[in-house]
Structures are given as structure tokens and as C-alpha cells.
Amino acid sequence: MSFFEELKRRNVFKVAIAYIVMSWLVMQVADVILNNITAPDWVFHVILLLLGIGFLVAIFFAWAFELTPEGLKREHEVDRSQSITPDTGKKLNNLIFAVMALALGIFAYDKFFLSASRDAALVEATTQAVSEQAATRSAQDPETGESSTEQSIAVLPFVNMSSDKEQEYFSDGLSEELINLLARIPELKVASRSSSFSYKGKDFKIEDVGRELNVAYVLEGSVRKAGNQIRITAQLIKSEDGFHLWSETWDRPLENIFAIQDEISQAVVDVLKIKLMGEAPRAQVVDPQAYALLLKARHIYAKWGKENFEKSLEALEQALAIEPDYALAWTSKSATYLAQVQYGYLDRDKGVKMSLEAAEKAIEIDPRLGSAWSRLVTIRLTEYDWAGAEAALRKALELAPNDSSTLSTAGNMASSLGRYEESLAFHQRILDDDPLHLSAHFNYAVTLARMGRLEESGAAFQHLLELNPEGWGSHGILAIVFMVQGDASKAWDETAREVDPMFQEYARILVLPALGRSEEVQQRLEVFTGEYQERLAYLIATVHGWHGNNDQAFNWLNRAIDQGDVLAVRTMTDPLLAGLRGDPRWGDLLGRINLPYPIESASGE
Numbered sequence: 167m168s169f170f171e172e173l174k175r176r177n178v179f180k181v182a183i184a185y186i187v188m189s190w191l192v193m194q195v196a197d198v199i200l201n202n203i204t205a206p207d208w209v210f211h212v213i214l215l216l217l218g219i220g221f222l223v224a225i226f227f228a229w230a231f232e233l234t235p236e237g238l239k240r241e242h243e244v245d246r247s248q249s250i251t252p253d254t255g256k257k258l259n260n261l262i263f264a265v266m267a268l269a270l271g272i273f274a275y276d277k278f279f280l281s282a283s284r285d286a287a288l289v290e291a292t293t294q295a296v297s298e299q300a301a302t303r304s305a306q307d308p309e310t311g312e313s314s315t316e317q318s319i320a321v322l323p324f325v326n327m328s329s330d331k332e333q334e335y336f337s338d339g340l341s342e343e344l345i346n347l348l349a350r351i352p353e354l355k356v357a358s359r360s361s362s363f364s365y366k367g368k369d370f371k372i373e374d375v376g377r378e379l380n381v382a383y384v385l386e387g388s389v390r391k392a393g394n395q396i397r398i399t400a401q402l403i404k405s406e407d408g409f410h411l412w413s414e415t416w417d418r419p420l421e422n423i424f425a426i427q428d429e430i431s432q433a434v435v436d437v438l439k440i441k442l443m444g445e446a447p448r449a450q451v452v453d454p455q456a457y458a459l460l461l462k463a464r465h466i467y468a469k470w471g472k473e474n475f476e477k478s479l480e481a482l483e484q485a486l487a488i489e490p491d492y493a494l495a496w497t498s499k500s501a502t503y504l505a506q507v508q509y510g511y512l513d514r515d516k517g518v519k520m521s522l523e524a525a526e527k528a529i530e531i532d533p534r535l536g537s538a539w540s541r542l543v544t545i546r547l548t549e550y551d552w553a554g555a556e557a558a559l560r561k562a563l564e565l566a567p568n569d570s571s572t573l574s575t576a577g578n579m580a581s582s583l584g585r586y587e588e589s590l591a592f593h594q595r596i597l598d599d600d601p602l603h604l605s606a607h608f609n610y611a612v613t614l615a616r617m618g619r620l621e622e623s624g625a626a627f628q629h630l631l632e633l634n635p636e637g638w639g640s641h642g643i644l645a646i647v648f649m650v651q652g653d654a655s656k657a658w659d660e661t662a663r664e665v666d667p668m669f670q671e672y673a674r675i676l677v678l679p680a681l682g683r684s685e686e687v688q689q690r691l692e693v694f695t696g697e698y699q700e701r702l703a704y705l706i707a708t709v710h711g712w713h714g715n716n717d718q719a720f721n722w723l724n725r726a727i728d729q730g731d732v733l734a735v736r737t738m739t740d741p742l743l744a745g746l747r748g749d750p751r752w753g754d755l756l757g758r759i760n761l762p763y764p765i766e767s768a769s770g771e
Contacts, residue, residue, distance in 0.1 A: 180262070181228035182221070187265045189217045317440055318381040318599075320357035320405075321345045323366045327390040327397075337389040338363075339461025340398070340423070343449065344385070347431050349568060350447035353440050357381055358570040361602035376405020380601055383411075383438065385430070394420045394454075400430050402437055412437045420454040456489035460498065467502055472511045478502050493532040500524035500541045504548065507730065510701035514730035521545055536566025543575050548732050552763040555579060570596045574605055581613045582735045583763055589613045604634050612643065616739055620651050638666040642673040650741065654680035668698065675709055676742075687713070699725075704733035708742040719743065720751050727758050734759055 196213050321344050326337040342359055349356040357379045365375060372384050387400035401413040412433055416426050427449040435446055463481035466474050479502050485495045500521045507517035522545050528538035539562035546555035559579065562572045577592030590613055596606035611626035627644040630637065645660035657677045664670035671694055678687050695706055707722035723743075726734045737743060738761050746752055756762060 178225060178228045181224055184262050184265070185221055185224045187262055189221070191265060191268065192217065316382045317353055317438055318355035318357075319348060319383045319385055319434065319438075320362050320375055320379045320381045321348065322375070322384060322386040323363050324386070324398075324400075325388040327388045328392065333389075333391050335462050335465030336391050336458060339464060340389055340427075342464075343427060343461075344430060347427055347447055347449055348434060349566075351431075351435070351440065352568075354434070354438070355381070355599050356568075358596070358600045358603050360570075360604055361600045364602055364604075372403050372405050372408045378602060380599075381405060383434075385434065391420075396420055396423065398426055400433075402434060420458070423454060423457065424449040424451045450494070452492055453489045456485040456492055456495070459485035459488070460492065460495050463495070463498055463502075467498065467505070470505075470509075472506075472509070475502055475506050475509075475511060491531050493528040493535050493538065496524045496528035496531065497535065497538045497541055500528065500538075500545070504541075504544060507548070508701070508732055518545065518548055518730065534565055536562050536569055536572060539565060540569065540572040540575055543572075543579070544732075547579065547735050548730060550727075550735065550759040550761075552583070552760055568599065570600060570603060570606065574609060577606075577609055577613070579735075581609075581616060582739060583761075584739050586613055586617045602633060604630065604637060607633065608637070608640060615643070615647050615650075616741060618741075620647055623647050624651075636665050639664070639669050642666065642669040645673045646676060646742075649677050649680060668702075672705055672709070676712055679713060701729070701731070702733075703729055704731045704736075708740060711740075711743040711746055714745060716746055716749055719746055720749070720755060723755055724758070727755075738762060 193214065321341055323341045324337045326334040328334075328336075341362070345356060345359055345362065348354055361379055375384050376382065382405055384403045384405050385400060386403065387398060390397040395417070396419075397415065397417050399413070399415045402411045403409065404411055414429070414433065416422070416429075418426065428446075431449075432446055434440075459481045463478045463485065466481065467478040479499065482495050482499045482502070486492060486499075489495070503512065503517050503521035503524060506512035507514050507521070522542075525538055525541045525545060528535055529542070532538070539558050542558040543555050543562060546552075546558055556579075559572070559576055562569070563576065566572050573592050573596050577589045577596075580586070580592060581589035590610060593606045593610040593613065596603050597610065600606070607626065607630040611623050611630060614620075614623035614626055624644060624647050627640055627647065631640055631644070634640070641660055641664040645657040645664070648654075648657035648660055654677055658674070658681060661670055661673045661677060664673060671690065675687060675690050675694060678684065678690070691706075691709060694709075699706065703722050703726035707719050707726055710716075710722060711719035723734065723737060737759060738756060746755075
């Protein structure tokens with residue numbers, strides 16, 4: 167008998183087929199389970215390795231042993247006349263057909279039955295949420311009057327599953343890009359990056375995320391990048407009960423990253439049954455290496471500091487060398503130049519010029535890029551060009567009406583112009599959609615202080631500090647609020663909690679005279695001035711203004727304007743400078759920064 171025939175007689179081929187079919191079924195089940203619990207890639211690889219080893223063992227046993235009525239025996243010990251291998255072969259055939267039928271059944275069950283059940287459950291949940299709209303949210307769709315809670319989502323930072331922790335910029339960047347992409351769907355409310363990323367690295371329950379961010383759904387996932395290959399897993403979860411509505415895994419080359427983003431966005435639209443007024447937004451397709459460099463540049467920029475700004479610009483230059491018409495890279499470049507100017511790392515005139523050129527280049531490439539117009543607003547404010555800033559702001563709000571950064575800029579600009587109610591409305595719009603947006607809480611509290619609503623401002627700062635006890639500047643400004651209220655002792659105690667050394671000392675210098683410790687002020691102020699005069703002239707001016715040193719206050723305000731200190735836009739409405747407003751020099755000073763700017767068309771104080 168030939169070797170091939172002997173393999174057939176001993177059912178080795180049938181054992182191999184049965185083992186492969188059963189292994190395939192095990193791998194499908196394992197893939198679903200491991201993706202849903204976000205298990206590391208190596209777990210799946212270990213299962214695959216064990217199945218591979220098991221295959222060799224199964225083949226060996228099929229060749230060397232035979233199943234008999236008396237049990238398992240070595241093949242050479244079996245009497246051929248009494249062999250039951252034909253019966254065993256039939257049983258293996260039945261096993262193979264049964265496992266294949268089971269696999270097909272599971273596939274059909276998931277594809278048709280479970281999918282329909284999920285859709286039905288989603289429809290039922292949506293209907294229930296609409297019927298209970300008064301209990302879930304007061305904001306309603308102006309056309310239908312239905313609650314918008316069900317069409318709301320938070321994109322949590324995707325977990326970096328790469329062996330190289332330095333690749334975390336890529337997983338964070340992908341999460342941000344998904345937030346930006348989904349935020350372009352007018353019918354969908356998307357929690358901001360600051361709120362979503364507040365859960366990074368923490369243990370949490372999906373139900374808590376939904377409640378705290380006031381969203382009905384949560385998108386989470388993981389990213390594994392190795393060279394030019396990526397593995398992305400994403401899953402959409404109903405926050406009310408943790409029910410998984412959709413999950414998918416992609417193993418593709420890096421150049422497919424934009425198609426994956428589009429597929430995730432489309433899946434959200436489909437599962438949430440969002441009725442789009444226009445086409446679904448699509449990710450901009452650029453060279454994948456340029457895209458990765460942009461994400462890296464943003465990651466480095468967020469760390470701040472002279473060297474980080476320079477490294478960020480290097481990455482952006484590399485990205486633009488690959489993709490010269492990459493509008494987002496030009497926008498990031500504009501932001502980095504301006505940050506260098508504001509921190510004294512780059513000559514003002516040179517830096518503002520380069521920042522403006524980069525922003526205008528981004529707008530030239532993509533006139534509908536809201537972030538580029540928002541960047542232009544900040545540049546115009548640095549130039550004290552209020553009309554130009556307002557024109558750019560109108561365009562930014564037209565293109566990105568729900569962008570929290572643009573709304574924040576609008577609120578701060580309105581506050582600087584004394585349009586306080588308008589400022590509160592902008593910051594409240596952010597908080598309505600994103601209750602954990604720390605910057606919006608901060609700006610809202612500051613605006614209340616400028617309006618003289620000190621008790622409300624103090625309460626707003628206390629709430630902010632409950633959300634973020636280590637927030638830089640929050641304790642210091644709360645101390646100033648207590649000082650203005652006349653409680654110097656409480657103000658001093660609050661300065662001790664400030665985590666920013668610079669702002670802590672600034673607040674203490676303001677408070678000291680009210681504690682009867684005027685002799686310390688001059689010494690501390692000299693040290694503070696020597697260290698920060700090149701970039702914080704405006705804050706030094708406010709100290710002199712609050713202490714009644716008008717001549718020094720005007721000198722330092724003019725110096726701040728000469729330096730292009732962006733904080734000087736606050737001059738007209740800053741409570742610490744209230745003592746200067748009756749001085750004959752006040753009008754000339756405001757004229758240097760083109761104030762007062764016409765405010766008749768807006769709601770004002």
C-alpha cells in the first residue's frame with residue numbers, strides 16, 4: 167500500500183480537515199471575545215500558536231494510534247481484520263459537516279438575527295428617549311421638537327497596543343481625528359477632546375461616561391502600529407446599559423487609515439440611524455507618512471516649551487515636504503509660531519508674520535477649514551485688529567458652529583469687548599454639549615468675575631476645582647475673587663493651593679497689601695518683574711494698577727502693547743485696572759489697541 171493510501175486508511179486527512187475546521191471556529195469566537203475586551207494582540211497570537219502546535223499533535227496521533235472498541239491503541243498493535251477505521255472515518259465526516267454547519271449557523275445568526283435585534287433594540291431605545299425628553303435634556307431640535315440626547319457620542323482615547331509606547335501619539339491623534347470627523351455631522355452631538363481625554367488611563371464605567379458627558383453612546387477602541395501596518399479595533403457602546411451595538415477590526419497598511427476613519431464614521435451614522443441633511447463627512451486623504459508626522463507634531467506641541475515647539479515645527483516641515491498642500495499641517499504651523507511669540511521664544515513681528523502666512527496658506531488650500539479661520543482670529547487679536555478678528559470669527563462659526571475652540575475664542579473676545587452676556591452664552595453653548603469642558607468652566611467663571619458677579623464666579627470656580635483640583639491658574643484667580651470681595655485671609659489661603667508657581671506668586675503679590683504686609687510687596691514684585699518682564703508685562707501692569715501705582719501701570723501696559731502681549735486685549739474690561747479708567751491717559755492707551763471697538767450690534771453690559 168502506498169504512503170498516500172496509508173494516510174487515507176488511517177484517517178489522517180480527515181483528522182486534519184476536522185481539526186482545521188474546528189480551529190477556524192475557535193479563532194472566530196476568540197477574535198470576537200478578545201476584541202470586545204480589548205485584549206492585547208499577543209493573546210490572539212498565543213491562541214494561534216497553540217492551535218498550530220495542536221495540529222501537529224493531532225496529525226501525529228492520527229498516524230500513530232487507532233481508536234478501537236477497547237480504546238486508543240498504537241496502530242501496529244491493532245488486528246487489521248478487526249479495524250474500525252472505516253467507521254471512525256464516517257464519524258469524522260459527520261463531525262466535519264456538523265462543525266461546518268455550526269460555523270455557518272453562527273455566521274448567519276450574527277449577520278441576520280443579532281443585527282436585526284440590535285437595530286430593533288436601538289429603535290426602541292431611541293423612541294423611549296424621545297418620549298422622556300423632558301427628563302433627559304431640555305434642549306430640543308427646533309424643527310421636530312424631539313430630544314437630541316440619543317444622537318450624542320463621546321470618542322474615548324483609543325488605547326495604544328503597540329509595543330513601542332512612543333507610538334501613543336498615533337492612537338491619541340487618531341482619536342482626535344475621529345472626534346473632528348464626527349463633529350462635522352450637524353445632526354450629531356460630539357463631546358470635546360478635553361472631556362473625552364479626561365478618562366485616559368483611568369478606570370471607569372461606560373455608564374458613568376454617558377452620565378457625566380450627557381451622551382447616549384461611547385466609541386472606544388485600540389490601535390496597534392508596527393511599521394507600515396496598523397490594526398485598529400473600534401466598538402460602539404450604548405452608555406445606558408453597556409450594550410455593544412457594533413464592533414469591527416481592521417488589519418491594513420497605513421495608507422488605509424483614512425478609509426478606516428470613514429468606515430467608523432459611517433458605522434456610527436448607520437447604527438444611530440442619523441438622517442443626514444447632506445453627505446457624510448469624509449476624512450481628507452493625504453500621504454500616510456505626512457499624516458503620521460502631523461499627529462506627532464501635535465503630540466509634541468501639547469507638551470509646550472521652547473524645545474517642544476521647535477521639535478513640533480521640525481515634524482511639520484517634514485510633513486509639508488511630503489504633502490505641500492496639507493492644510494491641517496499649515497494650520498498647526500501657524501499655531502506653533504504664535505505660541506513661540508507669546509512665550510518670548512520668537513521675535514514678535516517675525517513670528518506673527520509667519521503665523522499669518524501659514525494660516526492664510528491653509529485657507530488658500532482649503533477655504534472651508536474652520537480651524538484655519540479660528541487661528542486667523544487669534545492672529546488678528548494679537549495685532550489688535552478687532553474688525554478683522556470679528557470677520558474671521560464669523561467665518562469660523564459658519565464653517566464649524568459647534569467647534570469648542572472657536573466658541574471659546576468667541577466668548578473670550580466678547581468678554582474683552584465688554585459683551586458679557588454674549589460671552590457667557592458662547593461658553594454655555596460649550597458646556598451644554600460638553601459638561602466636563604474645563605476651559606469653558608474656567609472662562610465662564612472669569613467672565614462672571616468681570617461682570618462683578620463675584621459670588622457666582624466663586625461658586626463656578628469651586629465647581630471647576632471639584633472637576634480638576636490641579637488646574638493651573640484656577641486657585642489663583644479664585645484667590646483674586648476672594649480678595650476683591652474683601653476677604654484677604656481667605657484669598658491668601660487659596661493662593662497656597664495654586665499649582666502654577668508663577669501664578670501663585672502673582673496672586674500673592676496682589677493680596678499682600680490687604681494683609682498689611684506692604685513691605686514685602688516691593689521685594690517680591692522686583693523679583694517677579696526681573697523674571698517675567700519679557701513676556702508677562704501685562705500681568706505686572708495689573709499689579710501696579712490694583713495697588714494704585716497708576717504711572718507704573720501705564721508704563722507696563724504700553725510695554726505690553728509694544729511686546730505684542732496677547733493679554734493686553736483684556737485691558738478695557740479687566741477689573742484690576744478699574745482704577746485707571748478716570749485717568750486722562752486711559753483713552754490714549756485704548757487707542758493704541760484700537761479700543762473701544764463698536765459694540766452696539768451685540769448684547770452688552
